[in-house]
Amino acid sequence: MAEKAGDSAVTSDKPEGKDGSHDHEHHHHHHHHRNLHATQTGKGSEAPGRRVLIGVDGSEYSNYALEWYLDHVWHHEDYVVLLNCPEVDDPMRHNAFQFDREKLSTMMKEEQDELHKLLEKYRDKLLTLGAHGKVRAVATKHVGHALVRVQEEEEAEFIVMGSRGKGTLRRTFMGSVSDYVVHHAHVPVLVCRNPANAHGGKRTSKTHSHAATS
Amino acid sequence: MAETRNVVIAMDESEFANFGFEYYMNNVHKPNDHVVLLHVPEYHTVIQSPMVMTDVSVVTDLLQDEEKRIKAFLEQLGTKLKSHGIGGKVKSVGGNAGEVICKVANEEKANLIVIGSRGMGTIRRTLLGSVSDYVMHHAHVPVLVCKRQEHPHHK
Numbered sequence: 001m002a003e004k005a006g007d008s009a010v011t012s013d014k015p016e017g018k019d020g021s022h023d024h025e026h027h028h029h030h031h032h033h034r035n036l037h038a039t040q041t042g043k044g045s046e047a048p049g050r051r052v053l054i055g056v057d058g059s060e061y062s063n064y065a066l067e068w069y070l071d072h073v074w075h076h077e078d079y080v081v082l083l084n085c086p087e088v089d090d091p092m093r094h095n096a097f098q099f100d101r102e103k104l105s106t107m108m109k110e111e112q113d114e115l116h117k118l119l120e121k122y123r124d125k126l127l128t129l130g131a132h133g134k135v136r137a138v139a140t141k142h143v144g145h146a147l148v149r150v151q152e153e154e155e156a157e158f159i160v161m162g163s164r165g166k167g168t169l170r171r172t173f174m175g176s177v178s179d180y181v182v183h184h185a186h187v188p189v190l191v192c193r194n195p196a197n198a199h200g201g202k203r204t205s206k207t208h209s210h211a212a213t214s
Numbered sequence: 215m216a217e218t219r220n221v222v223i224a225m226d227e228s229e230f231a232n233f234g235f236e237y238y239m240n241n242v243h244k245p246n247d248h249v250v251l252l253h254v255p256e257y258h259t260v261i262q263s264p265m266v267m268t269d270v271s272v273v274t275d276l277l278q279d280e281e282k283r284i285k286a287f288l289e290q291l292g293t294k295l296k297s298h299g300i301g302g303k304v305k306s307v308g309g310n311a312g313e314v315i316c317k318v319a320n321e322e323k324a325n326l327i328v329i330g331s332r333g334m335g336t337i338r339r340t341l342l343g344s345v346s347d348y349v350m351h352h353a354h355v356p357v358l359v360c361k362r363q364e365h366p367h368h369k
Contacts, residue, residue, distance in 0.1 A: 050241070068356055072219070072326070073242055158241070163350070175351065182331070182350060182359050183339070188237055192356040 033146050034139040036086070036115070039123050042132030049077030049132070053156035055147050055177070056082050058118050061162025065192035066122075069160045070129065073190070080133035081154045082122045085143045086115050144180030151185055158188040221302075222250045222319045223328040224311070224345070227287055230330035234360035238328045239298060242358065249302035250322050251291045254311040255284045312348030319353060327353050331361045 054069060056062045066082070074080070115137060123135045134154075140146040143165070151159055163178050182189045223238060225231045235251075243249075284306065291304040307314045319327050331346045339347065346359050 065356075178350070179347075182346070182361075183333070183336070186361060188358060188360040188362075190356055190358045191350050193353060 031140060031142045031145045031149075033149060036137040036139050037119060037135075038137075039119065039135045041123060041126045041134070042130065043079075044132065044134065045079065047077060047079040047132030049075055049079055050158075051079045051081070051154060051156045053081045053083060053147065053151045053154055053159045055143075055159070055161040055181075056084050056122055057086075057162075057165045058084075059162065059165050061164045061192070061194050063162075064194045065160050065162040065190070066125075068192045069190065073160075074129075074131070076130070078132065080126060080131050081150070081156060082126070082133065082135045083147060083150050084115075084119060084122070084135070084137045085140050085146050086111075086118075086137055144177045144184065147177070147181050148184050151187060156187065158190065159185055160190045160192065163191050163193040218246045218248050219244065219325040220248050220250070220322050221326045221328060222252055222315065222322055222324040224315050224330070224349070225251045225253050225291060228330065228332070230332050230360075232330070233362050234328050234330035234358070235294070237360045237362075238358065242326070242328075243300075247300070247302075249295065249300045250318065250324070251295065251302065251304045252315060252318050253284070253288060253291065253304070253306045254314045255280075255306055255308055256311070311345045312343075312352065315345070315349050316352050316354075319355060324355055326355060327357045329357065329359055331359050333361050 052069070052073075054062075054066055056066060119135050119137055126133045126135070136150065138146050138150065147159060147161070150156075159181060161178055161181060164175050165177060178189075178191045182191065221238065221242075223231075223235055225235065288304050288306055295302050295304065305318060307318060315327065315329070318324075327349060329346045329349055334342065334344065346357075350357050350359065
């Protein structure tokens with residue numbers, strides 16, 4: 001990895017155990033979140049400013065959210081945590097009849113490399129700006145829950161995210177993650193809708209009552 | 215960048231909306247921002263009153279009371295802008311809150327919408343509808359949904 005000017009430390013977190021937090025509204029979920037990677041930039045957690053969590057997945061939506069935050073809200077002293085939740089699918093699922101060990105391990109390595117490339121891209125972005133922060137990757141099936149959990153861990157004051165993600169996999173139908181986070185996070189959430197996709201209102205409106213704020 | 219940004223902040227008399235306003239002021243506001251405090255009046259008292267059908271003069275009185283309350287609130291909002299030294303305006307537009315907020319945001323060419331959140335549970339949101347939900351899914355610009363750190367047992 002090419003090191004640019006500015007501090008950068010790479011750490012690999014130990015895999016974490018079961019997350020036992022409860023959500024009073026739903027039947028109880030126990031979500032497993034496995035830490036994959038963490039990189040710090042700038043002063044790291046020593047940074048005196050606001051702590052902000054930004055969900056990133058390489059999609060244009062989250063890129064837009066990150067850019068918007070940097071253009072409109074970011075202060076130089078902010079401690080920015082970029083969280084990526086990659087799809088670390090079990091390759092066996094797609095290739096149940098593929099018993100070629102070599103092929104499988106190549107696939108897994110390719111996935112790892114792609115993930116690292118993505119995380120490096122984000123790290124470099126922070127470094128270029130001279131931003132203090134951290135890039136984290138957490139493997140999980142429930143991205144929304146991971147975001148809320150990491151917000152609590154990192155004690156972030158607010159969360160920034162796109163209105164949708166890549167939406168390529170079953171687990172995240174369009175907009176479900178931002179929905180979840182807005183309703184479960186205990187801090188403000190900035191949901192950035194990409195103007196290029198302004199007509200993507202995928203939901204039919206519910207009957208809305210006469211409440212001024214919810 | 216010293217460009218002017220247009221910000222629409224949905225306001226009602228609740229502490230949640232006020233929290234949204236304060237949060238925006240403390241964390242996002244820039245001196246050049248043009249802020250629209252948007253109130254979507256709801257004639258709760260009148261609509262929910264059991265006497266609506268019977269006595270016209272009672273309805274009129276209720277409506278007038280409501281009008282007075284709204285007027286007072288809008289003046290409060292105006293004072294808020296002034297005391298914070300914000301360039302902007304106060305708007306009151308009737309209708310379905312979510313739709314109105316999105317419509318006004320378009321008209322005002324907003325760069326950002328700020329809205330408070332009561333943090334209603336799933337069932338209440340389904341039954342009553344949620345304005346912040348609607349705005350989040352229909353706005354063409356970033357939406358800052360402000361929920362504050364709650365005590366866990368207040369859910």
